[in-house]
């Protein structure tokens with residue numbers, strides 16, 4: 001390894017690499033952002049690591065991350081290959097499938113990588129463009145995305161109300177609400193809160209995220225031969241497999257009832273695209289990508305948004321004066337009866353600032369998703385060869401001391417100017433930036449605003465008596481989420 005690294009001049013500095021394991025011992029894989037922050041102090045904004053024989057470069061601070069994601073967007077637009085997902089069908093071949101209703105379908109054995117971990121190239125571009133425009137135009141069903149979110153916010157309020165002021169953990173209801181938005185979008189179906197199948201799905205999903213954190217998955221990714229040991233992937237990634245089986249059942253059920261004359265949801269639009277023949281097939285519209293793209297939307301779109309909302313309510317418990325100010329603005333702009341809509345956002349700078357600060361301080365995806373250099377490139381004067389894994393330490397951007405006045409405090413004023421008007425500093429990058437920036441940002445913003453304001457319009461959230469002050473540090477499993485806490489909702 002040493003030889004390979006030495007031949008590049010101006011390669012970023014980094015800790016000493018040991019034979020075989022490289023620098024893996026320097027990283028606490030249960031809290032990688034903390035290890036990165038320590039190495040950042042020692043080696044500067046750009047440093048290198050080595051997971052066995054995989055070269056990684058970690059980028060820190062707003063200036064460096066912006067240079068990579070915005071100014072060298074294409075250079076860093078690729079993704080590394082993740083052998084640990086092969087057992088779920090990513091990158092693998094799938095069986096052919098045919099639709100119900102006597103329709104045949106060009107869905108022969110096909111490779112697929114969905115969107116999130118897809119290599120930068122034609123198929124990723126097509127699938128991303130299709131998904132963005134389908135979510136945006138929503139040529140399916142009669143309801144707009146906003147109406148769906150508003151409707152779900154109503155169900156969420158009823159569920160909170162039925163707790164009747166008893167202490168409870170908001171997490172299950174909020175997860176349910178957020179997942180329902182994805183479910184109605186993809187499958188045209190929502191699940192009642194308390195539905196046993198849905199509870200099972202949420203549980204499976206939580207398990208599968210936990211499985212991805214830690215040392216072992218990292219090791220399996222860089223030494224994929226270990227995945228060939230019989231039973232290893234099934235044992236290590238039980239939750240992921242069960243989650244994917246669940247998605248498969250939903251997709252297959254959908255295909256059986258498919259009718260091209262009546263488009264119900266995202267899955268139907270995708271199936272219609274698949275029917276277009278060879279060209280569509282070349283663009284990635286095949287059965288395997290249908291299951292992987294829908295799994296991606298679930299995986300990328302539910303936990304991130306519901307975790308952000310859980311941070312939001314936690315900060316409201318810890319800062320009741322901020323909660324009161326948000327409620328005063330809701331009363332002034334929306335009143336107590338009318339449901340909040342996205343149009344209200346522009347007239348509510350304080351609430352908007354609070355939501356942005358929740359995202360900044362909550363730091364839900366602290367190390368982003370791994371990128372890979374698509375070609376040789378230069379960052380901050382360092383040479384980084386093609387094929388290097390790039391970690392964008394988003395946490396170091398959202399808490400960059402050079403940008404934020406009080407980086408380590410919850411301080412909504414970060415997003416307000418001297419006249420109390422909303423401003424968004426450029427270093428606000430919780431959704432990342434550039435070519436691989438979050439595809440669901442618009443939907444996520446809608447959910448955060450509508451769920452947050454609808455609940456605070458109807459309830460005040462307080463800490464139950466005799467409960468310890470909730471912890472403010474996060475639990476890392478790809479996302480950083482609050483430790484479980486209890487609330488009491490007081491109707492307003």
Ligand code: HEM
Pocket residue numbers: 115116117118128296297300301302304305308364365368369370371430431432433435436437438439440441443444
């Ligand atoms: C990617 C954050 C909600 C779909 C990402 C990335 C981040 C992120 C940091 C990685 C970008 C990169 O590689 O540089 C968030 C946060 C959310 C959220 C903080 C909520 C508060 C959503 C939602 C959806 C979604 C609601 C879908 C409906 C995706 C997809 C990608 C992605 C598909 C992969 C994009 C690609 O590789 O081209 N998100 N996300 N996200 N997100 Fe989100």
